[in-house]
Amino acid sequence: MRIHIESNFHIPGIEKEESLDFDRERMSLRQFLEELSTMAPASIEYVRPGAILLDKDDWEVDINGIPYQDQEGALDHLLKDGDTVTVKIMTLCGG
Amino acid sequence: MEELSVVGKSVERKDGRVKVTGSARYAGDLVAPGMLHGKILRSPVAHAKILSIDTRKAEALPGVMAVITGKDFPLKPFGTRPDTRDQLPMPVTKVHHFGEGVAAVAATDEDTAEEALDLIKVEYEELPVVLTAEDALKPDSPPVNEFKSNNLPYASNFNFGDVEKGFKDADYIREETFSSQRVTVGFIEPHACLAEVDATGRILLQGSKQSPYITWRHMCRTLDIPLTKLRIVNPYVGGAFSGKHDPFDVDFAAVRLAQKTRRPVRIVLNYDEVLAAYRQRNAMNARLRLGVKKTGAITALDAECVLEGGPICGIGPFNIYYFGAFLNIPYKIPAIQYSGKLVYSNRSPCGTVRGQEIVLAQFALDSLLHMIGGDIGVDPVQMRLINAVTDHWTTANGIVVDVSGLPRCIEKSAEEIKWKESRKSRPRGRGIGFSCASHPSGPRLGGHFGSSVILKLVEDGKVIVTHGGTEIGQGCNTVFCQMVAEVLGLPIEDIEQGVSDSDTTVFDSGMFGDRCTFWDGNAAVLAAKDLKKQLASIAAKDLGADPDALEFKNRRIYVKENPVKGMDFLLAVRKAYYEDGAPLYGRGYWAATDIDLVDWKTGKGNLAHGLDFIATAIELEVDEETGQVRLLKSAHGDDAGQPINPLMLDGQVLGGSTHMMGHALMEESLYDEKGRALNDTWRDYKQPTSMDVPFETVVEHIHTHDPYGPFGAKGAGEASSCSTLAAIANGIYDAVGVRIKDLPITPEKILQALKLKGTAKSSLKGTVNSSSKGTANSSSKGTANSSSKQKEGK
Numbered sequence: 001m002r003i004h005i006e007s008n009f010h011i012p013g014i015e016k017e018e019s020l021d022f023d024r025e026r027m028s029l030r031q032f033l034e035e036l037s038t039m040a041p042a043s044i045e046y047v048r049p050g051a052i053l054l055d056k057d058d059w060e061v062d063i064n065g066i067p068y069q070d071q072e073g074a075l076d077h078l079l080k081d082g083d084t085v086t087v088k089i090m091t092l093c094g095g
Numbered sequence: 096m097e098e099l100s101v102v103g104k105s106v107e108r109k110d111g112r113v114k115v116t117g118s119a120r121y122a123g124d125l126v127a128p129g130m131l132h133g134k135i136l137r138s139p140v141a142h143a144k145i146l147s148i149d150t151r152k153a154e155a156l157p158g159v160m161a162v163i164t165g166k167d168f169p170l171k172p173f174g175t176r177p178d179t180r181d182q183l184p185m186p187v188t189k190v191h192h193f194g195e196g197v198a199a200v201a202a203t204d205e206d207t208a209e210e211a212l213d214l215i216k217v218e219y220e221e222l223p224v225v226l227t228a229e230d231a232l233k234p235d236s237p238p239v240n241e242f243k244s245n246n247l248p249y250a251s252n253f254n255f256g257d258v259e260k261g262f263k264d265a266d267y268i269r270e271e272t273f274s275s276q277r278v279t280v281g282f283i284e285p286h287a288c289l290a291e292v293d294a295t296g297r298i299l300l301q302g303s304k305q306s307p308y309i310t311w312r313h314m315c316r317t318l319d320i321p322l323t324k325l326r327i328v329n330p331y332v333g334g335a336f337s338g339k340h341d342p343f344d345v346d347f348a349a350v351r352l353a354q355k356t357r358r359p360v361r362i363v364l365n366y367d368e369v370l371a372a373y374r375q376r377n378a379m380n381a382r383l384r385l386g387v388k389k390t391g392a393i394t395a396l397d398a399e400c401v402l403e404g405g406p407i408c409g410i411g412p413f414n415i416y417y418f419g420a421f422l423n424i425p426y427k428i429p430a431i432q433y434s435g436k437l438v439y440s441n442r443s444p445c446g447t448v449r450g451q452e453i454v455l456a457q458f459a460l461d462s463l464l465h466m467i468g469g470d471i472g473v474d475p476v477q478m479r480l481i482n483a484v485t486d487h488w489t490t491a492n493g494i495v496v497d498v499s500g501l502p503r504c505i506e507k508s509a510e511e512i513k514w515k516e517s518r519k520s521r522p523r524g525r526g527i528g529f530s531c532a533s534h535p536s537g538p539r540l541g542g543h544f545g546s547s548v549i550l551k552l553v554e555d556g557k558v559i560v561t562h563g564g565t566e567i568g569q570g571c572n573t574v575f576c577q578m579v580a581e582v583l584g585l586p587i588e589d590i591e592q593g594v595s596d597s598d599t600t601v602f603d604s605g606m607f608g609d610r611c612t613f614w615d616g617n618a619a620v621l622a623a624k625d626l627k628k629q630l631a632s633i634a635a636k637d638l639g640a641d642p643d644a645l646e647f648k649n650r651r652i653y654v655k656e657n658p659v660k661g662m663d664f665l666l667a668v669r670k671a672y673y674e675d676g677a678p679l680y681g682r683g684y685w686a687a688t689d690i691d692l693v694d695w696k697t698g699k700g701n702l703a704h705g706l707d708f709i710a711t712a713i714e715l716e717v718d719e720e721t722g723q724v725r726l727l728k729s730a731h732g733d734d735a736g737q738p739i740n741p742l743m744l745d746g747q748v749l750g751g752s753t754h755m756m757g758h759a760l761m762e763e764s765l766y767d768e769k770g771r772a773l774n775d776t777w778r779d780y781k782q783p784t785s786m787d788v789p790f791e792t793v794v795e796h797i798h799t800h801d802p803y804g805p806f807g808a809k810g811a812g813e814a815s816s817c818s819t820l821a822a823i824a825n826g827i828y829d830a831v832g833v834r835i836k837d838l839p840i841t842p843e844k845i846l847q848a849l850k851l852k853g854t855a856k857s858s859l860k861g862t863v864n865s866s867s868k869g870t871a872n873s874s875s876k877g878t879a880n881s882s883s884k885q886k887e888g889k
Contacts, residue, residue: 009695012178042243044178057312057542058177089695090542092312093175093410094340094607095417095451 001025001081003032009089013039029061029068030075032085046087047075060088100648101580102806105742106587109573110331110566119331122287122303127359130289131160131201133352134208135344135362136215137372138190138197141441141770142239143219145189148198152214158207161355162215163348164198172242173313173342179249179408181242182444184317184347188241190219191406192443193771194372199348201360224441224770228380228403231438239406239439249412249437253419253698255491256430261395262880265386269467269877273459275379275820275838277403277764279370280448281754281782284333286373287363290349298325298350305335305567306605308543310342311597317342318350327602329595335567336449336754338374340605341409371775374446375764377402377414377437379455383463386880391473391481395430398422398459402437402452404445411437411445412695413540414452419698421453421817422460423490425501425533425708426482431491433698441770449754450816451608453534461530461821462836465828470877475529475825476509479710484533493691493699494535496706500734500797501531504710507732507795512712525727526830527714532817536705536801536810537610540693545686546614547601548622550579551593552679554672556650556665558583558626561593563603564615569812570743571611575619577739578805582623584647585664601684609810612739613705614685616805621683629679634667687803705801707809708734711752711818713789717830719849722842724760724827728791731818736801736809745794747812755819757783760839 004019005011014020014036022035033046033054047054053075054061054068061068063077064084071077079085113119150162165185174180185196198215202208223237230236231246239246262268288302298320304310307327315322332339345362352360364373384397400418404411419433448454468478480502488496508529509515517527548562560579566572576590595602603615631642634652638645638660646655653661671677693700714728731748738744761781765773774780800807820838828834833848 007696008692009176009178040178042248043172043180046177055177057316088541089176089178091176091413091540092309092542092604093413093540094306094309094605094610095337095410095413095447095538 001027003079004082004084006084006086007088011036011087012044013041027079028073028076029063029079029085032079051075057092058090060090062086099581099806101577101587102739103737103741105740106573106577108570108743109576109592114331121284121331121333122289122301123284123363125289125301125330125361127289127291130359130361131203131352131356132205132208133199133201133349133360133362134205134212135196135348136198136212136217137368138193138195140190140219140221141193142222142224143190144222145186145197146218146220149216150198153200153211156207156211156214158203159200159211160203160358161201161352162198162211163351163355167351168317168347169319171317171319173317174408175410176412179412181240181248182407185344189222191239192372192441194368194443196344196348199344199352201352201356226440226442226766226770228378228401228438231403231440239441243439246439247436248408248439249415251415251419251435251698253431253433253492255423258395258397258430258432261430262386264388265394265880266389267467267471267877267879268384268386269463269470270382270384271463271466271836273381273383273462273836275455275458277378277442278376278448278758278762279764279780280336280338280374280446281757282334282336282338285364285366285369286339286343286345288346288349289359289361290353291359292353292357296324298353299328300325300346300350301328301330302346303332303339304329305332305337305339305565306607307565307595307597308602309340309605310346311602314342314346314350317347327597329565332565332567335606337447337451337607340446340607343373366777367775370764370780371772372443375405375443376448377404377411377445377452381455381459383459385463385467387467387471389471391468391471391478393426393428393482396422396428398431398433400435402435403440403442404437405442406439407444408437409444409446414447416693416695416698418452418456420492420494420702421533422456423492424494424496424706425484425531426464427484427488429491442766443764443772449751450534450813453532453817454755454820457530457532457817458820458824458838462824465529465821465825466834476505476514479505479529479531483531493701494706495701497704497803498799498801499706499708500799501533501708501710503797504708504732504734505531507797508710508712508730511730511793511795512714512728514712524719524830525714525716526826526828527712528822528824528826528829529710529712530818530821530825531708531710532814533706533708534609534810534814534817535703536613536707536804538608538702539687539690542604544604545684546603546618547684548575548615548618550622550626550681552626552668552681554668556589556668558585558590559593560590560619561600562615562619563601564611565595565606567606569611569747570740571615573743574612574739575615578616578619579623582620583627585650609707609813612808613804613810616739616808617685618683620805621685622681623683625683626679626681629671630667633670634662637662704803705736705809707736707811707814709748709814709818711815711822713819713822713826715823715826715830717827717845719831722845724840724845726756726787726789729789730793730795731815732795732797733811733815734797734799734809735811736799736804737807738796739806739808741796744796744811748794748815749792751812751815752819753783753788755816756788756823757781758838759820759823761841763839
C-alpha cells in the first residue's frame with residue numbers, strides 16, 4: 001500500500017519522500033507513525049507507547065484532510081492505499 | 096485623529112520607584128518558612144562519560160537534607176520542537192560542556208551546601224571535545240549529544256524568487272564571508288528560583304523567568320505531571336534578553352529537592368556560573384553573495400550560515416530560520432537562496448540574545464551592502480534608500496509589510512548624524528556608519544500563541560491589570576496600564592499591575608520577538624473596551640442615554656453630545672457592586688489569526704504583523720595608534736508606529752543598541768582547547784559601561800500607524816540591536832578604511848588590518864584617502880557582471 005505524506009517540516013529520515021510504500025494491505029495510523037519513528041536517524045517519538053491519542057502539544061495529524069481524532073478509531077484508524085497523512089509539527093519557543 | 100490623554104505620554108514607570116530604591120523583590124530575595132538552600136555541582140570538563148556519581152559522603156554531612164543527580168528525573172528529553180528534543184534536566188550518561196550541573200544539594204545553609212558539593216565524587220572518562228563549527232562538521236567528529244548520531248542536528252534550505260535570473264540581471268556581484276563570536280546574554284540578575292511543594296504535592300515555582308509558559312510546559316512534560324500540578328508565579332525579573340525562556344537545572348533541581356525534602360528550596364546562582372555554563376549567542380560563520388544594478392538596487396542574494404550552538408538544539412532551529420527569513424527585509428530583495436546549518440559543540444548551550452539571529456544576518460547583509468555601495472560609487476544613504484522596504488510590500492518569503500517608515504528613518508538618521516556635512520570635512524580618524532533593520536512585532540509560530548488580559552475593576556474605581564506577558568524590564572506593565580487608562584478615561588494612577596500567576600493568568604506563549612506591546616497591548620485595549628461596555632450599560636440606564644453615545648474621560652461618564660449630562664465613574668462602579676451585586680471584570684484576547692503560519696520546510700510564510708523599522712547611524716573615532724574605537728554619537732530613526740511611552744521607547748532603542756555595542760567591539764566568551772571557560776567573571780568578560788557608549792544619542796520617532804497595532808503601535812526594542820553591529824563596522828571602515836568582518840572588532844584586529852593595508856598611522860599623512868579603502872580579508876570577491884571590469888583588489 002502507498003501512503004502519501006504532507007508536512008510542515010522535514011520528517012527525519014524521509015526528508016525528500018512524498019509517499020511511502022509498505023508491503024502490507026492494512027495498517028493503522030499508529031503503526032504508520034511508529035514506522036516513521038523507526039525511519040528516523042535519531043530518536044523521535046510520534047506516539048507515546050500505549051497512548052490513546054497523540055500528544056496534542058507536539059503534533060497535528062490529519063488523514064485526507066480530516067483530523068485523525070475525528071476518524072473512526074482515531075489512532076487505530078485503518079489507513080488504506082492512497083490515503084494522505086498530514087503531519088504538522090508544533091513548536092514551543094519564541095526568540 | 097483622536098486626542099490621547101495617557102497614551103503617547105512619558106508617564107513614570109509603574110515599577111520604577113521600587114526598582115531604583117532596591118525594594119523590588121527578585122527571586123533571590125524570596126524566603127519561605129523552613130527554606131533550604133540549594134547548590135549545584137558542576138562539571139570541570141567539557142565532554143566526558145559519567146562513570147559514577149557517589150553522593151554518600153555528602154548525604155551524611157550534618158545539615159544536608161537531600162542530594163540529587165540526573166537519575167532523579169524521568170529520562171524524558173525536552174526541546175523546542177518534538178523532533179529536536181535533546182536535553183535532560185541534568186545529565187545521566189555524559190557531560191556536554193564545562194560547568195554543566197551534574198548533582199545538586201539542599202542544606203540548611205549555603206555554606207553546608209557548598210561543603211557538601213566538595214564531598215560528591217564524580218568519576219569521568221574524558222572524551223575529545225568539539226569546539227568549533229568546523230570541528231563539528233568533520234566526518235570523524237565525536238557525537239556531542241547522545242540523542243543524535245552526528246553533530247548536525249538541524250539544517251534548512253530556502254529558495255525564494257528566481258535567484259539565477261537575479262544574478263544574471265545584476266550589474267555587479269560581490270561575495271564576502273563574515274563571522275561572529277560567542278557572547279553571553281547579559282542580563283543583570285543571575286538565574287534564581289524558590290520551589291515549594293504543598294501538602295497535596297502541588298508545586299509552586301517562583302523564578303526569574305522570561306517566558307513562564309515555556310518553562311511551565313517543558314517542566315511538566317519532563318517531570319511527567321499535568322500542567323495543573325505546577326503553579327508558576329513570576330517575581331520581579333532583572334532582565335532576560337532571551338536568556339531565560341527555558342527551564343534550567345536550577346529550576347528542575349529546586350523542584351526535585353523540594354519534593355524530596357518536603358521543604359522550600361531556593362537556588363541562586365553566582366554570576367560566574369551564568370557566564371560559564373548558561374545561554375549564549377551562537378557563534379556564526381556566514382557567506383553572502385549579493386547582486387545589484389548600477390543604481391544599487393539589489394537583484395539577488397545567495398547566503399549560507401552555520402551556527403555553532405553548543406550541545407543542545409534549543410531555539411537553534413528558529414535561529415536558523417530567522418537568519419534566512421530576515422535577510423528578506425528591511426531591503427527589497429526579489430530573490431534569495433539560503434542554506435542554514437546548526438551544529439553541536441562542547442561549548443556552553445546557546446539560546447539567543449536580543450534581536451535573535453536577525454542581529455547576525457543584518458551585520459553581514461548591511462556590511463556587504465556598504466561595501467558594494469563603495470565599489471559602484473553609490474552613497475551609503477542612497478544605497479539604503481534605493482532598497483528600503485516601503486508600505487504594502489510582500490517579501491520574497493511571504494512576510495507582509497503593511498506600513499514602513501524606513502525611508503523616513505534613513506533620512507532622519509542621516510540628517511541627525513550630519514552625514515552630508517561630514518562628507519565635506521571631518522577630523523582624521525572619524526567616520527560614520529549606517530545600518531537598517533526590521534523586526535516583527537511578535538511571531539506566530541504555531542501552538543498556543545494568543546495574548547489575554549483580564550481587568551478587575553475594584554469597588555473603589557481602581558483597576559487591576561493581569562496579563563499573560565512578563566515584565567522583564569521592558570516596561571510592558573506600564574504601557575498596558577497606559578492603554579487601559581486611555582480607553583477608560585482614567586488617570587494612570589488609577590490602574591495597578593497585578594501578579595503574573597499561572598493559577599489566574601493565561602500566560603502568553605512567551606515573552607519574545609517584540610510581541611508584548613503589540614499582542615498584549617491589543618488584548619489590553621479589548622479588555623478595557625469590554626469593561627467600558629459594561630459600565631456604559633449601567634450608566635446609560637441612569638442617564639437615559641444610548642450606551643454607544645457615552646464618553647469616558649477624567650473619571651466621568653457622560654453623553655458625548657451633552658457633556659453636562661453624566662455621572663461619576665466611581666458611581667457607575669458602585670451601582671454594579673452595590674445595586675446589582677455584579678463584579679466588574681474586563682476580558683480581552685488577541686491573536687494574529689489571519690497570517691499564514693511559516694512552513695518550516697520551505698521557510699515560506701508570514702510570521703507577524705507590525706514590522707518595526709530602524710535606521711541607525713553611528714559616528715565614531717578610531718585611534719590609529721592603538722586601534723581603540725570611541726563611539727561618539729548614535730542617531731536612530733525608529734518606526735515603532737505610535738509611541739505609547741516615548742521615554743521608555745527611547746530606552747528600548749538605546750538599550751538594544753548599547754547591548755550590541757559590546758558585541759561589536761569587546762565581548763567574547765572564550766574557551767581553552769579543552770572547552771573550559773576562560774573569562775567567566777565580570778572582571779574578564781567585558782561589557783560596555785556608560786564610559787563606552789556614545790555621549791550623544793538621538794532617537795527620532797517616525798510616527799506611523801500600524802493598522803493592527805494598539806493605537807497604531809508596533810513592537811520595539813530589538814530592531815536597534817539588529818542595526819548596530821553593521822553601523823559600527825561600516826563606521827570603522829569610513830574612519831580608517833579597514834573592513835573587519837570577524838566580530839568582535841578589537842583594537843588588535845584594527846591595528847593588524849591597518850598594518851596589512853599599509854595604512855598604519857606612521858605612513859599616513861593628511862586626510863583619509865578614500866581611494867585606498869578596501870577589505871583586509873582574502874576571501875573577498877567582487878566582480879562586475881558582463882562588460883564591467885573587476886573592481887576588487889584595489
